[in-house]
Amino acid sequence: MPDDLLIARNPEPDSKLPYLVRIPLGAEGIVVKARETWPRASKVFCHRSTEWPADAEIIERWPVRACTRRGPAIDLILERARENRSQFVVTMARGREMVFWQSPRTTKQARPNVTLPRARAHGQVLEILVDSAEKYPWRFSAQQATTRRQRLTAGDYAVELDGEVIAAVERKTLEDLASSLLNGKLRYAAAELATLPRGAIVVEDRYSKVFDLPHVAGATVAGALAELQARHPQIPVVFTESRPLAQEWSYRWLGACRAELLQHRASEDTDEFVPAGPVPPKPASEASAAEIRAWAEETGVQVNAKGRIPATVRAAFQARHDS
Template sequence: MRIPLGPDGIVLKVRDTWPRTSKVYCHRTDAWPPDADVVERVATRICVRRGASIELVLDRGRESRSQFVLTHAKGREAIFWQSARTAKQARPNVRLPTARAAGTAGAEGPGARAATGGLTILVDTHERYAWRFSHQQVTTRKAPLAAGDYAVEADGLVVAAVERKSLEDLTSSLLDGRLRFALSELSGIPRAAVVVEDRYSRIFALTRVRPAVVADAIAECQARHPAVPIVFAETRALAQEWTYRFLAAARHEVGLEAAVEARLAGLMPAGPVPAVVPTTAQVRAWALEHGYAVADRGRLRPEIWAAFEDRAPQTSAG
């Protein structure tokens, strides 16, 4: 492959003609071989060096945008050719757990799942290429959602929802204002969040829009709607995993709040606060102030107590 960058271009040995399913490893070579057979020749719209990468945009409708990342591995130069799809499909060095989320755990033994009701995730009918949650212990059901793409219910009401975004969708919805309206709708749900299927650092590699504009828009949305976090989950699989555990925990927390409110509603009212009982010293001081003859010590006569109750205003604690 010859990349038209610089006076002589950059010649690389590659193992595929396009990064369709995974990143393509490239090896730098000195010159174009004289006996090479040209497999494909494509006009180039953009070819520019940006930091440690080369942005390449071809003049064709599909498979046009890609990037060459120049890095080092074990002290050697390494070049990887990637597209937006293969970068999104990059697998971090983690293994997703299959254990049930804490919010769905119930009693052990037969019937435990029925006792907790399991976890049914509602998927918006307009969601394209929806997550299936195939490795989690959940059931999915299509339903029209007023806000968010995935949600859970309690007593027939949506109590938690998640809006799913790719980096491209996040950028466009920020710039045209759609995300601000979506955040306002999500704010009306007890628990809600926005999850992005990419890394936050990818914002600063955007080329068609100023990265600072996108970063500022995210910060403004988060400051205006602090109850709806925007979570960058790095990959599609991790975004799905985070959504599953968030929805399970949110439904559990909402259930706990409802149980506490029910217990408080069942308590008997305490009634009025009883009046403060005056001390002998207080009554003695009142009697001396109002001209009653009382001893300095000992009990007060009943008529002194009666006079105090008739004339002194009652005070109560509150």
């Protein structure tokens, strides 16, 4: 068997873990079923498999620089420039073995100790459109929502009203936020969001992490972000600590946008049935000082050229206009 990291499709059609990963450790290697091909956004749950199939459909193959075992952990270093370090951790839970595949990015990500609510967003089960260009899309498994893949002209996740996209969210990891800010791509993405009735940018991390980026000055990223928000004040940029909380915020926000715009359209439909009555006169309390002084000069009422209008003069103005 080769000493490469092999990733293949799981031949079991009903398995919820669609990939097989062969770790080159030992004579035959260690084979696990996995949910993803790399732990990019969160830890990947794995389950040990019996053997590597002879006719495996290999989809990725990477040379390995080092693969060593230290107690319950297997450290893996690949021969590639990015995403080259990861770790498999073998543990026991409820009497059975569990394997988690993690990377430096997923191990340092925030883990807020919160339970996500199950309530619907504004009383509706949302259908969320997912941009077909999203490689590792949100599934909204903790929310009452369905998803549909299609090409979006703005954002990564959106909702429709009467067949028209009315709100969209642009999703960013912290690293993607920094790079897209500095190369200008996020400026164009924000301009596209601004063409919709509602748009937002959601970051799967904390704002404080902007100043911990390894290859760029935090002040540079923070300055570029401030310029973007000043240019597009109608587009909020929300830092949500983690990927699950980013999904939760986006689900609630998309639901609120759809409900608000639905109510707005309903009110527009009733405007034509409301007769336009005469414009009521402006009360004296709302009349400007200049209007009252002009009236006083015409009628001979004494009033100071500056300062506060006396209540008696305002009352006289009101009485004259009500009569």
